Amino acid sequence: MGTERIGNRIVIAGLTPARGQPAEPNHTRASQEGPPKPHHHPHHHHHPTTPLIPIPSFRSLPFFLPPTAASGRGMRAVGVLGLGALLAWLPPAHTDTFSALRSVRQARSNEGRLLRRLRAYLREESARLRRLSRFYEKVRALHQDPGASVDNPLLAFSLIKRLSSDWPSVIYSNEATENSHALHVGFQELQGELPGAEDLDGAARALMRLQDVYALSVKGMANGLFQPTSTDRPPLYSPGRRVSLSADDCFHVGKVAYETGDYYHSIAWLEEAVSRFRLSYGSWNPEEERGSLEDALDYLAFSYFMAGNISRALTLSKEFLNYDPSNQRVTRNVAKYKKLLATHGDRMGTPLQRPNATQLQNRDAYEELCQGLGAQMAPEQPSHLGCSYETNGSPYLLLQPAKKETLRLQPYIVLYHDFVSDAEAETIKGLAGPWLQRSVVASGEKQQKVEYRISKSAWLKDTADPVVRALELRMAAITGLDLRPPYAEYLQVVNYGLGGHYEPHFDHATSRKSPLYRMKSGNRIATVMIYLSAVEAGGSTAFIYANFSVPVVKNAALFWWNLRRNGDGDGDTLHAGCPVLAGDKWVANKWIHEYGQEFRRPCSQDPQD
Incomplete structure (x- = not known):
C-alpha cells in the first residue's frame, strides 16, 4: 500500500496525467519531407x-x-561479424531495473555472464581468423614469388585445388555462423532479465x-x-x-x-x-x-x-x-x-527555468534539506533533546535498553541507534530481495507507479522468519504500541535504485477515501523506519515543515507520530526520502494504526495536543 503524495497534486484525490508519448500537431509538410513532426506536450504546465x-x-x-x-x-548498429544483429534477438526486457540497486547489481552480474560469452566468442573467432590469416599469407606469398609459375605442374595443381576446394571452404564456412550463434544463445538465456x-x-x-x-x-x-x-x-x-x-x-x-x-x-x-x-x-x-x-x-x-x-x-x-x-x-x-x-529581432525570452514536472510544492526547501543547507537547529532548549537509555517500562528492554536520541519534540521524532544488528539487517534484506516489486502509491482506489517514488519494495509477515518476529517485539517495546494484526501493517522492506527517492508526502491518509481505511483499523498513527544499510552520499530523510533532515544511520530506527492525540494528522510530519547520490539504501517501514492503541496512547480533544 502506498502512502499519500501532497502538493498541487494529491494522489488520493486524482491522477496525474500519464507521462507517455505526447500528441503531435498536424504538419502537412511532414510526410513530404520525411523527418518526424515536433512534439506537443499539453500536460507540461511549466x-x-x-x-x-x-x-x-x-x-x-x-x-x-x-x-x-x-x-x-x-x-x-555496430555490424562486426554479425554482432549488430544481436539486439534483434532481444525481446521486450523486464523493466524497473533502475528502481532498485539490487536489480542494478543483478544486471551487472548478468553483464558478467555476457562478458564471459563474448570472451569465448572472441577466442573462437580469433582462432578462426588466425587460420584465415595463415591461408592468406600462404597464397599471397605464392603470388609475390616470381618463381612460383603455374608452369610447374605441382603449383598448377595447388592453384586448382585452392580455387575448387580451399576458397569455397573459406567463403562458405559455417564456423563464423556457429560462433555467432553461440553468442546469440548466451543472450537468449538472459533476455528476460536484461534492462x-x-x-x-x-x-x-x-x-x-x-x-x-x-x-x-x-x-x-x-x-x-x-x-x-x-x-x-x-x-x-x-x-x-x-x-x-x-x-x-x-x-x-x-x-x-x-x-x-x-x-x-x-x-x-x-x-x-x-x-x-x-x-x-x-x-x-x-x-x-x-x-x-x-x-x-x-x-x-x-x-x-x-x-x-x-x-x-x-x-x-x-x-x-x-x-x-x-x-x-x-x-x-x-x-x-x-x-x-x-x-x-534578436530578443531573448526569459531565462530557461527548471520545470516542476511533479508539481512539487516547497521544492526549494526540500532540496536545501537534501543538500544539507536547510536549518537543522531545533527551536527547543537543548536540555529537552539529546541521548538516553530507554526501557519504556518494558521488561523486554531491561537488560538491553534502547539507545534513544530525541531529535524533535514537535513533531516528536526520535532515533534509536543500533536498533538492529548487521546480521539481522542482512537477513531482512535477504528475505525481501526475491520479492521486490516496483513501489506504488495510492491514487483513489488504484495503485500506480510514479516518477516521484523510485524504489522497489516487498512485504514480510512476522511468520516469515524468527528475525522478523524478534524485530516486531522490539518495535512494540520501544513504541509501547500494539503491533499485532490488524493494528499494524506487515513490515515493508524498500530498496532504492538509481537516484532513488520519495518526494514529500505524509504517511497518514489525508482523505477518508484512502485505501488505508480498507484495513478497518483507522489511520496510521505512527511510523517506525529502520535503516538497514549505509550510503555513501544522499538518501537523507527530510522533514520539510520541521526544517531538518536525518542522515542515513545504519541499523538505526526512526520513530515519529503521524497523528496528534485528537486524531488529526500532524502536518509537520511532511517528509521525503532524498535521492540516493551514491550507495545502496535499504529501509524497513512499520506503519502502526489507530485501532488497538486506545489505552496505549489515549485520545485528547485538545486541538493543540
Missing part, C-alpha cells in the same frame, strides 16, 4: 521559458521539423534528478565529478574510481529530456554532448557511432528554438549544415530562423 514569439505560432510553421531517432544518421529502453530512460531521468536536487554541474557529472554548481562547496561525493560519460551518454540523457518537452535539461546535456562530439569528430568509435555530432546539433538546435532562442538555434543549424549540407529539412529551418530574426 514551460521552461517565455519565448519571444508564442510557441504555438512556432509549431504552426510547417518548415520547422524537429529531429527524432528515426531521422538521425548516428543511430547505427530495456524504459530502464535506460529511467536511468537518464535519475541523472537529471540528481543534477537538480543536489545542484550538480552537468559538465562535472560528465567528467565523473559530483561537484555542486557553486564552486565554493566541496564535492558531495568522491568515488574511488572516476568514470566519465561519453558523448553518446550525454546525448541520450539530453534526448530523453527533449522527448518530454523538457528543454531546460535537454539544452544542458546536449551542449555537453556537442562539446564532446566535437573533440572526437572524424575518429571512429563504436560507442559513439550511435549518436553523431550532427544528431546532437540537430536536437540541440531545435531545443533552443522551442525555448525561444532563435539566434542560437540558427547558429547550431548552420554548423549542422557544415557536416550535412544536403539536408533539406535543416536548410528550410535555417531560412525560417533568419526570417524570424529579421521580423522580430
